[in-house]
Amino acid sequence: MPRLDKHNKADYIKKAPRGLSENLVRKISQEKKEPAWILKLRLAGLRSFYATPLPGWGPDLSALKFEEIIYYAAPDEIVEDNRSWKNVPKDIKKTFEALGIPEAEKKVLAGVGAQYESETVYHRLKNKWEKLGVIFEDMDTAVQKHKKLVQKYFMKCVAPNDHKFSALHAAVWSGGTFLYVPAGVKVQEPLQAYFRMNAKNMGQFEHTLIIIEENAQAHYIEGCSAPKYGTHSLHAGCVEIFVKPRARFRYSSVENWSADTYNLNTKRALVEKDARMEWVGGNMGSGVTMLYPSSILRGQNAHAEHLGLAYAGRGQIQDTGAKVFHAADNTTANIVMKSISKDGGDTVYRGLIEVASRAKNVVTNVKCDALILDKHSHSHTIPKMRVANPTAEVIHEASVGKVDEENVFYLQTRGLSAEEAASLIVNGFIEPIVKELPLEYAVEMNRLIEINMENSVG
C-alpha cells in the first residue's frame, strides 16, 4: 500500500483533549458504553502506566511528549452502520480507496476492517464465513455482542502491567479487531484490517484479539499508515492471539507509519498442542519502532515461525526482533530476520529464545542478517539465548555486511546500471520474507526498496 503523506481535514481534533487523565479514560469508557470490567481494566492500566518508568534499554524515548498526544479522537461523522462503504464519509472512503482496500475486499479477501483515528469506520465479513460461525468484528462491537467470549480472553495474553506501553494501551485502547474462528473451520481467504492515523499528534491504540479454535485455520493481515507532520504521533497497539490445539494461524503485517511516529506495539501468541503460529512482518516506516512479536509455545509439538524485515532510512530506528518461549516438549521455532539500514538509519535485532527446564527435545533456529548500505548507517544484534534443558538444540547465526561490489560489477557487465544491480541484490536479500507477504504488499515492498535504493551505490 502506498505511503500516504496527504491528510484530510481534521476539525474534530479541536474538540479532542491532549494528554492523559483519569477523566479522559472514564469518558472513553462512557462514550463506548462499556461494561464495568473494562473500565476497571482501563483504570488499572492507567495506574500502572503512571507507576512504571520508561524502559532503561532500547531507543531513547525521552523526546516523546505524552502530554501532547491526542489519545482519543473520532471523526466528526460517526458511522453507525459500518458494514457498508456507502455509509463511510467521502474523504475517509477516498483514503481507503487510494489504499486499495475496497477493491481487495471484492477480489481476494474474506473480510475487511478499516479504522480511522480512534474508531472503526468499516467492518464486514463475507456471508459464507459468517454462516460457519466465524466472527470478525471491530473490537468495540465485539465487547457488546460477545461479552463472555471477549471477557474470557481480553488482555489475558498481554497483561496490562506487562510493561509501560501495555499499561497505556489498557487505559486508552479503542477500536481494533476481534476475530474468532470456530473449531474445524478453515478460512481460505485472508482477512484484512487497515489502520490509518490522520491528524497531527494523534495516538492510535487499537486492540486485536484473535482466537483460533481447535483444528481451525485463518490468515489475517494488518496494514497501517499515517501522514507526516513533523510532530510526534504514537502507536501503542496490542495484538493477542490464542492458537488452540491443532490450529494454524498466520498473522501478516506491513507497517508504514510516517517517520515522526513512535511505534511501540505489543504482539503475543499463546500456542497450544500441535498448533502452528506464523508471524510475517515488514517494518518500513515510523521514526522509532520497538516491536518484538512473541510466541509462547505451551503445548507439546507447538511450532512458531517468525519472518521479519526491517528497513531503517534517515532518522529511523527499527528496534525489532522476536521472542520465543519453549514451555513444553518437542516444541520448535524458526526465526528469520532481515534488516537494511541506509542514510544513517539504525536497525537493531533484539531477540530472546528461552527453553524451560521441563521442555524436552526443543529445536530452534535463528538467522538474522543485516545489510548496511552506507558508512553513515548502523546495525546491532542482541540475540539472547537461555537454555535450561539438556535435550535442547538452539542455533543462532548472524551476518552483517554491505552489498558486495563484485556482485554489482557482475550485474553491470550484464547491462544493468549500478542502482538497478544494487536494487536487484537487495530484493534478493529480502526475498525469503517478501515471498510470504500477500501479493499487493510484496509488490509495494519491492517498490519501496527500489525508491529507497536510489543513490545508494557509489
Next chain:
Amino acid sequence: MANMKKIIIKKNTKRTLVNKNLLDAEIVVEKGANLHLINLPTKKTGRPVKINFHIQAGGVVRQFSALLHSIDLSVQVELLGDCSVFGHFMIYFGAHKEKIIFKSHTKHQGAQTMSRQFICGLAGQKSIADISAKIDISAQADKTDALLAHEGLLLGKQARINSLPGFSIHTNEVRAVHNSAIHYLKPQDLFYLQSRGLSLPQAQKLIISGFLKKLVSYIQEEPTRQETINLIDHKLNKIL
C-alpha cells in the same frame, strides 16, 4: 607469574605469558608486537577478574583461556591501530555446581582490524555458564573482519547455558559474523561408538574430549598445551 598490573609488550617483540593465577591485567601491545597469553586458572577465583587489551597498529594478540572452575572473567579489547588482530580461543567446563561467567567486549577502532573468537564449553550437573560477547565496530574501522562463534553442550538436567552474542556496527565496510549453538550429546553419536565396542561412559568421554580439545591446539607452547589436556582429562575422569 608475578602480579599482573600493567604490562607492555614492546614494539616488534614477541612474548608468551601464562596466567595461572588469573590476575587482573591491563596489557598494551605496541606497534607490530605479538602476544600469546594463556589463562589457565588452577582453582576457582573468589572475585571478578578483568583483563584489558589495548592493541596498537599491527599488534597481534592470541589468547587462550581454559575456564575449568567457577569464575567471573571479563575481557575488554580495543583494537586501536590499523591492521591489529585479536584472537581468543576459550573452553569452559562446568562439571558439578560451577558458575562460569564470561563477558567480553571487543571494540574495533582502527581500519582493517580482525578479531576471531571461538568459545566452546559444556555445563553438566547443576553448573551454569553465562557467556556474553559483544563486538563494536566504529565508523572509522573500515574493512573490519570479525567472527564470533560459541558452541555449548548441556549435560545435566539442572545445568544451564545463557548465551548473549552481539554486534554494534557503525560502518558498512565490514564483514561480521556470529553464531551460537547450544545442544547436547546426540544419542546416535553415542550409539555409533558403542557399536564399535566402547562403553557408554567411554563414548561420552571420547566425544566430550574431542569437543573441548579441538581448541587446545591453538596453544603454541607444548608444555602448557599438555597441561591443559591433562586438566581436562582429570576433570572428565572425575565425572565419567
